[in-house]
Amino acid sequence: MSHTLGVRQAQKQKTRQALLSAALGLLEEQSLSSLGLREVTRAVGVAPTAFYRHFRSIADLGVALVDEALGSLHPMIRTTVSTAADSADQAARADQRIERAVELIARHVDAHPAHVRFLARERHGGVQPVREAIRGQLARFAGEVKTELAKDPESAGWSDADLEALAALYVDQMLITASLFLEAQDAPHEERERVAEVAASRLRLISIGRRHWLD
Numbered sequence: 001m002s003h004t005l006g007v008r009q010a011q012k013q014k015t016r017q018a019l020l021s022a023a024l025g026l027l028e029e030q031s032l033s034s035l036g037l038r039e040v041t042r043a044v045g046v047a048p049t050a051f052y053r054h055f056r057s058i059a060d061l062g063v064a065l066v067d068e069a070l071g072s073l074h075p076m077i078r079t080t081v082s083t084a085a086d087s088a089d090q091a092a093r094a095d096q097r098i099e100r101a102v103e104l105i106a107r108h109v110d111a112h113p114a115h116v117r118f119l120a121r122e123r124h125g126g127v128q129p130v131r132e133a134i135r136g137q138l139a140r141f142a143g144e145v146k147t148e149l150a151k152d153p154e155s156a157g158w159s160d161a162d163l164e165a166l167a168a169l170y171v172d173q174m175l176i177t178a179s180l181f182l183e184a185q186d187a188p189h190e191e192r193e194r195v196a197e198v199a200a201s202r203l204r205l206i207s208i209g210r211r212h213w214l215d
Contacts, residue, residue: 012054019040020065024114024115027117027121031121032122032125036058060129062127062129062130065130074141078147079100091211094204098203102196105174105181109181113182117182143167145170149167166206170203176202177195181199
């Protein structure tokens with residue numbers, strides 16, 4: 001009996017993932033608000049009624065896509081912005097953090113372009129639960145970045161509100177960088193290098209401003 005339940009659960013999970021993957025593929029060319037339930041089930045080869053065994057609505061599926069796109073990134077983001085312990089120099093620490101961040105973003109865009117495109121489109125799209133899910137994940141990122149930034153010696157004397165604003169700046173710039181890498185995905189290597197340089201320069205400007213904020 002337990003074996004049968006395990007097989008059914010595995011099949012259910014497989015179908016759920018197939019629905020997510022099919023929707024993500026269809027969303028390459030359209031927004032979530034225009035996506036039809038029957039389009040998704042047709043792509044998977046299941047009856048429309050099977051959809052409701054996994055999701056309440058297309059919006060619910062969109063929220064699951066947000067979790068799939070961003071949920072696994074939290075440990076990587078914390079590692080990226082964690083203090084570079086091998087350097088006592090503020091500028092060197094900042095440069096190491098920036099280098100890690102740009103490299104992480106480039107790798108993530110290369111590995112998951114469809115997820116990045118979905119997030120870029122739906123962050124300000126017409127499906128409210130998805131917008132709220134993206135906003136919630138980004139707020140969580142900002143909170144995690146703030147926690148790591150607070151550990152830096154140069155954060156001494158900073159107010160909680162100022163640390164929150166700084167973390168939000170970093171997260172916003174990471175999103176912009178991801179969009180730039182996405183646009184340059186099929187471009188020559190030189191163009192991708194230029195994107196990396198621009199991203200690093202912008203992050204460096206934020207870092208320089210941070211070092212002089214209390215002045």
